[in-house]
Amino acid sequence: MSIPRSIYDKEGGLVHFPRMLDKIRLHQKGELPEDYESLMGGGFDSRVCNFLRVDYAEVVKRVEEGLSDAEVLAWCYDNGRRLSDEDILIFNSFMIKRGWRDDEEPEVAERLKVRMAESGLSERKDIVTFFDYLEADEGRL
Numbered sequence: 001m002s003i004p005r006s007i008y009d010k011e012g013g014l015v016h017f018p019r020m021l022d023k024i025r026l027h028q029k030g031e032l033p034e035d036y037e038s039l040m041g042g043g044f045d046s047r048v049c050n051f052l053r054v055d056y057a058e059v060v061k062r063v064e065e066g067l068s069d070a071e072v073l074a075w076c077y078d079n080g081r082r083l084s085d086e087d088i089l090i091f092n093s094f095m096i097k098r099g100w101r102d103d104e105e106p107e108v109a110e111r112l113k114v115r116m117a118e119s120g121l122s123e124r125k126d127i128v129t130f131f132d133y134l135e136a137d138e139g140r141l
Contacts, residue, residue, distance in 0.1 A: 001033045002026055003138045005046070007131050008096075011069040013088045015095055015131075020045045021072055024063045044095065044130075051091055053080035099130040 004022040004115035011017045023040060026032035039045070041056040049056045054076045062072045077083070083091070112130055116122050119137050125135050126141070136140035 003033065004036070006138075007134050009091055010085075010092075012073045013085070013092070014048070014073070014083070015071060015092045016044050016048055018069050020048055020059070021063055021069050024060055028064065044098075047095065051087075052076045052083070073105045096131050097129055099133070100128045 003017045004026060007016050007019050009015070009018040011021075023032055023036060023045075029039065037060075041049075041060075041094065045056060049059060058079070059072060059076070062075050067075065099109055112133060113122070115130075115133055115137075116124070116127060119133075121127060121133065121136055124136060127136050132141060
């Protein structure tokens with residue numbers, strides 16, 4: 001089993017996009033750990049697809065066709081919406097900070113606490129966002 005690449009990796013400046021595609025590819029090869037499968041297409045994957053205005057199932061089809069990360073993103077731009085540099089900056093800033101000061105969605109911060117406890121990371125003071133959590137849980141932080 002293989003863990004997907006870092007959530008901070010970017011394609012076309014967009015965080016999480018390469019990780020989403022990596023999870024799809026690992027799943028296709030039967031190499032994605034089982035606990036990742038239930039979240040495929042949801043969570044951050046859903047946020048990325050909604051922001052690009054494309055359907056996750058269609059993205060999966062593009063990956064199954066063997067397209068590279070850059071080619072899948074180009075397909076998203078052609079079939080959803082093209083992002084400006086400003087769009088990407090705002091989206092990345094939103095994504096990277098999930099779980100920290102989520103005044104509009106306090107359940108997100110609570111979910112982060114639960115996930116940290118399940119992973120034995122509750123005492124880590126350097127983990128304040130879901131991005132931090134994923135990096136720590138997967139051994140990169």
